Amino acid sequence: MHSSPSINDQLIMQCEQFEQLLQRLQQREYHVLGPTVRNQAIVYDTLTSIADLPKGYTDEQDGGSYRLKQRHDDAFFGYAVGPHSWKQFLHPPITRIWRAKRDGSSFHIAKEDKGIPKYAFIGVRSCELHAIAIQDRVFLQGACTDPGYQERRQDLFIVAINCGQAGGTCFCASMQTGPRATFGYDLALTEIVDTRQHFFVVHIGTELGAEMMDGLVCQQASPDDLQRDEQIVACTAQTMGRQMATSPVELKGLLARNLEHPRWEEVAGRCLSCTNCTMVCPTCFCTTVEDVIDLAGEETERVRKWDSCFNLDFSYLYGGSVRASAKSRYRQWMTHKLSTWYDQFGSSGCVGCGRCITWCPVAIDITEEVRAIYDSEQKE
Amino acid sequence: MLVERNDPMLPRWYRIQHRREELANTFTVTLEPQDHEDIPVFDCGQFNMLYVFGVGEIPISISGDPAHPAPLIHTIRAVGNVSNGLQGLKSGALIGVRGPFGTPWPLALAEGKDLLLIAGGLGLAPLRSVMYHVIAHRKAYGRVTLLYGARTPEDMLYRQECEHWRAHLDLDVAVTVDRATESWRGSVGVVTRLIAHALFDPAKTLAFVCGPEVMMRFCAQELEKCRVPGEQIFISMERNMKCAIGFCGHCQYGPFFICKDGPVLPYYQVKDLLRKREI
Incomplete structure (x- = not known):
């Protein structure tokens, strides 16, 4: 039945x-x-x-x-x-947030309703x-x-x-x-x-x-x-191909304690700041907003696009970037993903999918970077 | 056209009612909403996202009186694409406004205590709201001191208002410049030097510090030397922002989103980060 x-x-x-x-x-x-x-x-x-x-x-x-x-x-x-x-x-x-049209001295704004x-x-x-x-x-x-x-x-x-x-x-x-x-x-x-x-x-x-x-x-x-x-x-x-050196909760403190670890300089020597890791990451959520304006200057669109903390413009503040060095940008990405994400959202921002390792053109491996910092603490 | 207010990324159009040139490249605009509806109330230290048609959007702190949110008042220094765009706009022009956003100065905590306001350069703009509030509620606070440092006498923001505040017998106002001109007869030196001479009871003082990061760090160190506990020092941080609601990720400072956890942050929470470069 x-x-x-x-x-x-x-x-x-x-x-x-x-x-x-x-x-x-x-x-x-x-x-x-x-x-x-x-x-x-x-x-x-x-x-x-x-x-x-x-x-x-x-x-x-x-x-x-x-x-x-x-x-x-x-x-x-x-x-x-x-x-x-x-x-x-x-x-x-890429998403259009809204578009606006100039109408004399006024503007008409239309919300994206696709x-x-x-x-x-x-x-x-x-x-x-x-x-x-x-x-x-x-x-x-x-x-x-x-x-x-x-x-x-x-x-x-x-x-x-x-x-x-x-x-x-x-x-x-x-x-x-x-x-x-x-x-x-x-x-x-x-x-x-x-x-x-x-x-x-x-x-x-x-x-x-x-x-x-x-x-x-x-x-x-x-x-x-x-x-x-x-x-x-x-x-x-x-049969996982990679393994984190320690538990997700331990990673939070490990990285927070090691913001000035020499390893950041070392990895920055390899990192191309290409943003691949942030594009393939299933949790990276950062965006920028750009204006796309027509030639006559009458219509504009506000467009939201994926952005990456590896871009220099990401931290631009009157006249320069807060994170000018590749070292600081890699550190921002990894400490955010594994450490400050807990402070902000109550969990790690990493799910262990491995995409950032596979799609890094120079094979930087987040588990290897963690292990280097973890091992240096074990030796102390 | 009706605009839905529930999308936090949609701006409201405001008309520039009046423009006032403050300093070279620094100006104040007063704004009225095009729809003639109410302007949202704000707390001292909060900011709005100001949008220039076809150019972009930037965070600017509100420098008006919180008791009178209309018209909306912003003081802006032209340093980038959007602020330069704003500088090019005349009275009558429309700009987009979203806000107010952010964590304000903890004025309720300061009631019954001495209040020490320390501003560097344009950092006086978000503290002017505090001055208006404090003057209107003078009895709620103990000693109130404003220490203001500008680069040169020509770079002093709101000079007439500073002079007016200094005339109050129940306000201590001290001003210093990094570099004097020939006609300057006032104090010369960094604003941190004024701290030791100010009158306040460190154990029951709240300090609000706003200015360049390095200035805020040295002021906070000096305040701690003068025995003001780190928990009673507040600073206002600035970072690149695209959304102001915690989605774009640009304004992160360690664990904080400056747009929502800040811009005003307790010094003791960022003390260690401030010592590190490129956070």
Whole structure:
């Protein structure tokens, strides 16, 4: 007999039903987004069916290096995170805040009222759920809320994926942010693939998630299935390519005590101030606002763009930059991420996704920089 | 056109009612909202984001009287793109205003205590609001002292008002300049030197310091030497700002967002940071 699924149910979903789930989300007018292959990288873009997923792909990641490879199976999610993060949809790289038109001696101002689509994210990793929660604290839980972020965030449907494989630069286990999705999802999947079978264990996180699963032909997961699910995620946790030297809470004090450590000078000698780490970081939220004015000077647009604390202009104050040296800019980024973020938002700003390591052109490794400072304190 | 007020990034248009040239490159504007509705009340030490059409937006502290928020009064020094843009605007021109923002001077804490105001250069602008408030509520405070340092006698901001305040028998006002001119008969030297000569009871004094960072740091050190506890010293910080509501990240100073945790911060919380370069 058919019974409707409910929160905390664990179901078995075959690939056919996974396709049906995607179609169902589209029918419900969700703009469905997920991983897909483009320009030899796994990026996040529109999915029309599960055929758009990077089936049979994996990646090899290391400091300053990212390569796609073929897997020996047909796994849909057999890789770690790529250069994109979900922040490009919730906190877009460029948004128009408002535009204004001169009208004689007066101005008419128009708020940006472009419709915001209802998003469904497919394949959200645990580190990324933590990153979304962190940006929620920045944009929604302070004295002011960002109305655009709120609008994009409120109708979001999240299908998480429990990682079945750790990347070469992953360190979520040591940041206590993964690899299992523990909150913030409507549905969480664990992909089970071998020579004989290919299916997902589905963990239902919300009423809406249960509703989306209702009517799809799925069995309850057996104890054996759940044990395999446990084993897969446990194995991922044990094979992380990187590890922080100490716990996230300890990092707060470690960096606060070492603002004048010689290591900052050393890393500044390698850092190009290219801003890649801040662009790929799923939690970096800094922006600038620019005016785009027409040639006649009659119309202007205020445009908000992602900015980076590695830019000289970022700290410009009448006549010069407060952080003129690369050393001070790297220190600002790392101490903010790992230390002062606690003071501001009650948690670390790092989720251990490893993107800043992979996409740094000179392979600066945040875990290595932390270890250098940590080790020097141990020797004292 | 109706503008929704709930988006904190949307400005209101204000018309420049009057302009007054204070010093070379420094001027004061009085502003009235184009929609003729009320001007929001503000607390001493808060700031607004002022927007020049097609150029950009900058934070400027409010230097008017908090008891009379209309018209809005800002004193501005032309040093960058936006402030130079503001300088080019004549009476009648429109600018965008968002605010007020930020943590004000803790005037309630100062009640019943001696109040020591120390200003350097343009740092007098956000402290002028405090002077207006204190004069209007003179009985609420003990001794009130204003120490003001300018580079030269020509660089003295609000000179007439300083002279007017000095004429009050219940206010101590001392002025010094870094470099004297021939006709200057007053004190010469940095403003920190005035601290030791001021009359206040250090244990029950609140000090509000506003000026360049290095000046505030040395003033705070001098105040501590004079036994004013670090908890009773407040400074007003300045940083690049794009949003003023804690989203853009530009104004970070260690753990603080100058836009919301500041601009006024207790000295003891930033004492260690002030000693470090490029924070």
